[in-house]
Amino acid sequence: MMRPTDLHLAELNVGRLLAPTDDPRVAEFMAALDRVNGLGKRMPGFVWMMEGSGEPGKGNTETKIGGDSQYVSNLTVWESVETLENFVWNTVHRQFYERRQEWFEVLGSMHFVMWWVPEGHKPTLDEALERLDHLRAHGDSDHAFGWTYLKEAKLWRSRNCGGQAA
Template identity: 70%
Template sequence: MTGTQDYHLAELNVGRLVAPTDDPRVADFMDNLDRINGLGKRMPGFVWMMEGSGEPGTGNTENSIGNDPQFVANLTVWQDVAALEKFVWGTVHKQFYDRRREWFDILGEQHFVMWWVPAGHRPTLDEALARLEHLRRNGPDETAFGWAQMDQATMWRDKRCVPVAAE
């Protein structure tokens, strides 16, 4: 599936910040959340983003996972893989992605997942985490997958994305 009027591409990316959101070690990340999220929302093909409180400089870091406020999630929906790929790898977002090790712990397991949703559907964080868990347990299939399963996606390969971080 490549995205149609009937289906859009959802993605979840989770990470654990190396420090609390008000710590100087993650200040550059936190200070740019609104800028990068705003850019994403203005991109052609953007559909929806899980939001936090709207408090400036917090992005959606309030949507933490479990009881760990440093474990944060980014959940968005795009018209198709080309739109998401252009935002992730073809904008200033890539510069921040390249710096992720400054701000996030290295996770020992899969932390990114994509799946198709009916147009108009807004996935919940619980739904997205279930997709991620499905991918971790079963590997990629129609229910949950990564960049490597998207034949039309090439930018992630060309931009030298580390496979464990992208799949």
């Protein structure tokens, strides 16, 4: 699928921490949130990020999914596939992505989804979770998709870890 005109790329990534956010087992991840999120917001092509309370070191971890305080989410909008890929694979973000098993449970179902949104649209977490549910139920489509659906996703193909979701 090629990028439609006048649309931006939204992405949702959810994970379940191995321990509560104040537990030493996830301390290194929590300590890096502000740095990694701050870098993302300064990247060319970054448009918007769902934010938490703004309390240092919390990121968006206060936003609960299903009432579970260990489920954390990252919801962002980017100008293009290429700009999202650049952040994911060409910055310090990649180092934390490659170490995710140190802080996150392995989830039995897809936990990453992308979709196109009109310029200026800021998706809600409910909207994003609906897209994720759709992807889980129906696979890649124009409504909800993963990296494999995007022909222009080049860095993902060359730098990912065996085709797993980001």
